[in-house]
Amino acid sequence: MHIQHNISLKPYNTFSIDVKAKHFISVENIDDLKTIFSTEKYPNKFIIGGGSNMLLTKDVDALVIHLNLKGKKTVSTNDNYVFIKAEAGENWHDFVLWTLKQNYGGLENMSLIPGNVGTSPIQNIGAYGVELKDVFESCEVLNLDTLTIETLSKKDCQFGYRNSIFKNEAKGKYIILNVTFKLTKNNHNLHTNYGAILSQLETMNVTDPSIQDVSKAVIAIRQSKLPDPKKIGNSGSFFKNPIISTEQFKELQRNFPNAPHYVISETEVKVPTGWLIETAGFKGKTFDNYGVHKKQALVLVNYGGAKGEDILQLSKLIQKTIYRIFNISIEAEVNIF
Numbered sequence: 001m002h003i004q005h006n007i008s009l010k011p012y013n014t015f016s017i018d019v020k021a022k023h024f025i026s027v028e029n030i031d032d033l034k035t036i037f038s039t040e041k042y043p044n045k046f047i048i049g050g051g052s053n054m055l056l057t058k059d060v061d062a063l064v065i066h067l068n069l070k071g072k073k074t075v076s077t078n079d080n081y082v083f084i085k086a087e088a089g090e091n092w093h094d095f096v097l098w099t100l101k102q103n104y105g106g107l108e109n110m111s112l113i114p115g116n117v118g119t120s121p122i123q124n125i126g127a128y129g130v131e132l133k134d135v136f137e138s139c140e141v142l143n144l145d146t147l148t149i150e151t152l153s154k155k156d157c158q159f160g161y162r163n164s165i166f167k168n169e170a171k172g173k174y175i176i177l178n179v180t181f182k183l184t185k186n187n188h189n190l191h192t193n194y195g196a197i198l199s200q201l202e203t204m205n206v207t208d209p210s211i212q213d214v215s216k217a218v219i220a221i222r223q224s225k226l227p228d229p230k231k232i233g234n235s236g237s238f239f240k241n242p243i244i245s246t247e248q249f250k251e252l253q254r255n256f257p258n259a260p261h262y263v264i265s266e267t268e269v270k271v272p273t274g275w276l277i278e279t280a281g282f283k284g285k286t287f288d289n290y291g292v293h294k295k296q297a298l299v300l301v302n303y304g305g306a307k308g309e310d311i312l313q314l315s316k317l318i319q320k321t322i323y324r325i326f327n328i329s330i331e332a333e334v335n336i337f
Contacts, residue, residue: 052115088118
């Protein structure tokens with residue numbers, strides 16, 4: 001184990017924010033991870049995975065542990081399903097492409113989501129009508145109180161919209177080591193009626209789509225409107241889509257008759273935050289070397305050299321403005337440190 005000091009975290013977060021870790025180590029096996037957490041030399045510890053769902057606003061006065069556990073394997077299989085265990089440090093999109101190469105279905109709508117497998121359950125990642133919980137079987141975690149490995153079921157994880165037990169009562173209690181997915185081997189259940197997937201498939205001249213076609217369509221849609229973190233620092237969607245009451249939505253419709261929305265239930269409606277931000281006039285706005293992406297208003301961007309605090313203040317300005325105009329509160333999806 002090699003601990004480094006005063007290391008820039010710019011390569012380890014997709015926002016490309018240049019803050020320093022007081023101490024830093026990359027961990028590739030569970031035994032080393034246990035050893036680190038049993039040492040008292042570095043009382044403050046900070047876990048980083050793919051760095052895709054975080055905004056770093058200051059230097060990290062702690063031992064930053066880069067979780068770099070790799071590997072994937074078939075746990076079990078039957079006529080209809082295969083159970084695949086993927087380690088926390090596996091890149092999410094690479095893993096999705098690997099499952100599609102094996103013709104395993106379930107992850108195709110979540111193609112090109114940034115980050116690693118280990119962080120996917122924390123916010124119950126999702127896209128185009130599919131969420132992680134739809135394919136989640138279980139995960140193994142390291143209990144930081146006992147340094148023992150536990151297995152958590154879907155029920156244990158208490159998944160909600162971009163939410164889980166890991167963001168609430170279990171925050172800071174566990175490190176996710178791996179995730180087991182339940183994927184289809186045949187008779188794949190395609191989700192193609194969400195967003196622009198159908199029209200993208202038409203553009204591709206596909207009438208009878210496979211899971212691979214759906215993935216290609218999702219990739220094309222995302223690439224057409226989302227910036228590549230390798231080129232422009234960003235963390236994907238910065239905000240959650242708010243779910244409001246039907247009464248509140250009727251009030252919104254009085255002022256904005258064409259407001260897009262998705263009916264969740266008889267009492268709840270989801271409103272796209274991207275539309276709220278665009279209507280408020282923020283889409284494409286640039287402030288010095290950071291701003292709101294010109295093609296997707298949900299995405300805040302670092303054009304190079306921006307500070308995390310700058311982007312945080314922009315996000316707060318957007319939240320205040322949305323509340324003032326629409327009387328709707330929007331929450332950050334990104335974890336802020």
